[in-house]
């Protein structure tokens with residue numbers, strides 16, 4: 253006997269995606285029927301993102317669309333935007349659950365009454381509920397902690413998710429073993445600050461944790477969201493010596509200029525940042541390094557920007573994400589002088605993209621004719637997708653083939669060319 257049909261809309265990052273999987277699994281356990289049919293649902297949950305104005309607008313638009321599609325459904329807003337609202341109500345939304353109240357979702361749907369006020373920020377993990385997997389799914393995200401202890405001046409995530417709370421290593425391993433027992437062969441390790449894992453438990457946790465994760469049947473363990481000053485010799489050695497780490501690291505730098513990094517409240521300045529890039533280059537030759545930069549931060553001068561461009565031009569990075577500075581009234585940087593004119597911000601954004609594209613094209617052309625291993629699986633849209641070790645899911649492009657593989661799995665292929673951010677390949681049998 254079902255308690256009712258619930259539709260779920262998930263916005264935001266991979267961490268939100270994993271959290272939503274935990275929420276839907278719990279609702280099913282509690283007797284709710286999950287449905288994709290919003291118009292026919294008794295309850296609709298919008299699991300939101302809220303760290304940038306753009307994300308909050310998307311959440312508002314989604315709530316409007318859902319309310320129009322399901323005028324009588326009990327509409328619940330959950331996640332980061334709910335936390336951001338800080339007890340402000342939204343017309344048409346029946347209940348609001350902040351990031352620290354997600355475990356109450358089933359009761360709220362049942363009682364058709366929300367808590368009325370958000371609590372302190374947190375996140376939801378549930379090691380007892382097996383996460384749903386698609387048939388033939390080989391890659392899965394693995395969240396190792398919630399929140400962050402840094403206070404970058406442009407970022408409000410700690411306000412939405414709180415300070416760092418690392419998951420117990422045994423819980424993470426239990427989840428990793430469960431996922432790999434059900435066929436997952438790539439574990440993509442995520443959090444707000446992966447390299448700070450365990451520091452809230454009074455021990456350096458990431459390296460020992462990763463040493464256990466590579467003992468699972470996973471063939472790739474991919475590390476995302478490393479914080480530069482926390483990338484030490486232990487992690488570098490692991491990246492260099494452990495093939496299961498796929499020779500890949502995502503490490504957002506945000507900028508390189510001393511003045512801007514200090515205004516951003518980041519630990520390190522240019523000298524140490526460059527020192528780390530050189531050390532990584534020497535200790536882990538061929539490392540596929542992904543990073544992200546913010547351009548147009550308040551006070552950014554031409555000289556600051558040219559320092560960033562020079563660093564990109566040096567070719568340290570396999571992948572570069574660039575974001576125009578987003579004015580967030582609740583972030584400390586909102587009070588900084590020297591707002592950069594929008595047209596200058598977009599010129600700088602385009603310039604960094606163009607600089608890195610030249611580097612990337614050269615790297616990809618050099619791969620032509622080489623043999624690479626790829627992970628091939630059907631994506632959430634049912635279409636085949638293949639990636640090489642230097643390509644993380646959803647952000648780094650993939651390898652395109654004329655013929656689909658016979659089944660999900662790891663295959664060897666020969667790179668035949670470049671197609672934008674993607675490579676083209678042919679299977680080697």
Ligand code: SF4
Pocket residue numbers: 400401402403404407408409410444445479
């Ligand atoms: S490390 Fe990342 S999540 Fe933490 S405050 Fe800085 S930008 Fe935000």
